[in-house]
Amino acid sequence: MTGDPIRRALDDVWYCVGESRSVRPGGMRSVSLGEEAVVVGREESGALFALRDRCPHRGMALSAGRIVDGNLVCPFHGWQFRPDGACAAIPALARRDDANFASVRLARFAVAEKSGLIWVHTSANPAHASPEAAPPIPEVEFDYCGQLVEILEVEASFDLVALSFVDPAHVAYVHDSWWWRPSKTMKEKVKHFAPSPFGFTMTSHTAKTASLAYRLLGSIPEVEIEFRLPGVRLERITAGEKRLANYTFAAPLANGRTALINAMYWNIPALNLLKPVARPLMRQFLGQDRDVLQIAQRGLDRKPAMVLMGESDVQSQWYFSLKREFLRAREAAAPFVNPLEPRELRWRS
Numbered sequence: 325m326t327g328d329p330i331r332r333a334l335d336d337v338w339y340c341v342g343e344s345r346s347v348r349p350g351g352m353r354s355v356s357l358g359e360e361a362v363v364v365g366r367e368e369s370g371a372l373f374a375l376r377d378r379c380p381h382r383g384m385a386l387s388a389g390r391i392v393d394g395n396l397v398c399p400f401h402g403w404q405f406r407p408d409g410a411c412a413a414i415p416a417l418a419r420r421d422d423a424n425f426a427s428v429r430l431a432r433f434a435v436a437e438k439s440g441l442i443w444v445h446t447s448a449n450p451a452h453a454s455p456e457a458a459p460p461i462p463e464v465e466f467d468y469c470g471q472l473v474e475i476l477e478v479e480a481s482f483d484l485v486a487l488s489f490v491d492p493a494h495v496a497y498v499h500d501s502w503w504w505r506p507s508k509t510m511k512e513k514v515k516h517f518a519p520s521p522f523g524f525t526m527t528s529h530t531a532k533t534a535s536l537a538y539r540l541l542g543s544i545p546e547v548e549i550e551f552r553l554p555g556v557r558l559e560r561i562t563a564g565e566k567r568l569a570n571y572t573f574a575a576p577l578a579n580g581r582t583a584l585i586n587a588m589y590w591n592i593p594a595l596n597l598l599k600p601v602a603r604p605l606m607r608q609f610l611g612q613d614r615d616v617l618q619i620a621q622r623g624l625d626r627k628p629a630m631v632l633m634g635e636s637d638v639q640s641q642w643y644f645s646l647k648r649e650f651l652r653a654r655e656a657a658a659p660f661v662n663p664l665e666p667r668e669l670r671w672r673s
């Protein structure tokens with residue numbers, strides 16, 4: 325693998341930028357999407373908006389300003405912008421000044437809210453945000469009664485973080501906590517994969533290793549893991565009526581950093597009591613990924629090549645195939661055609 329466009333985070337897709345509750349009505353927050361700064365705000369009605377966080381006048385961050393009467397007010401000279409990005413007023417203009425500010429406009433981004441999270445689409449082309457054109461925003465498919473979200477910043481590239489979602493070989497070495505992997509022996513695993521929209525799914529199997537986390541469900545669960553572009557891992561766990569969803573997302577930040585977002589949802593009221601215990605465990609688990617990814621990134625900074633070997637790295641190959649196809653489809657203004665075939669993979673972990 326070399327340093328070509330395939331190594332950059334995709335633009336033209338949805339990225340998770342945080343929890344819904346991080347933007348209150350009448351409030352706003354600056355988020356980075358790669359090198360783009362975006363101000364995400366919420367009108368009093370509850371509707372979200374997302375605009376380029378840069379005042380066209382002298383570049384000021386609008387997120388440092390305030391929302392007054394539904395308009396964004398720049399803290400530098402008070403230019404006002406409506407939530408649709410149109411300039412509404414320039415207070416310094418004298419009555420006789422005929423400067424026409426009707427053409428002044430902030431770039432606007434598609435923004436959506438699903439299952440307690442906010443998503444921003446990086447393209448200025450709204451047609452590219454539709455579920456046919458871009459990988460759809462993940463949603464929880466059951467009525468959940470509890471939710472736990474953790475967000476970490478990782479000093480590593482988007483690819484390196486996304487690859488960790490489809491990398492079975494790191495688990496035995498990085499996530500060897502007693503509560504996740506009680507057995508230290510490596511066993512051969514056989515898993516079945518099938519293409520799914522903008523990605524692939526490890527089809528439902530019965531979990532064999534009864535880790536403590538799984539045993540909390542009371543019976544042996546069925547597990548299905550879906551990966552989809554740009555960096556979305558959806559683990560769905562079902563045990564009878566009990567459901568647990570563990571969703572993990574990568575989102576590009578400025579200066580080659582990446583957000584690692586983990587959102588867990590369940591419909592089991594008893595699990596709500598375990599939240600104070602579960603949160604530090606989730607933090608520890610994600611921190612294990614962050615620590616190893618940051619060190620590996622320093623190695624890749626010196627030489628960006630990766631040698632992908634054997635069936636445990638096939639999903640990593642698939643990641644790059646999917647990404648390449650996405651770039652091709654955009655370039656050709658053609659539909660995305662999933663390049664993958666159903667396949668069985670074996671590895672030891």
Ligand code: FES
Pocket residue numbers: 379380381382383384398399400401402403
């Ligand atoms: S920089 Fe925003 S009003 Fe001048």
Ligand SMILES: [Fe+2]
Pocket residue numbers: 488494498499613
């Ligand atoms: Fe991991």
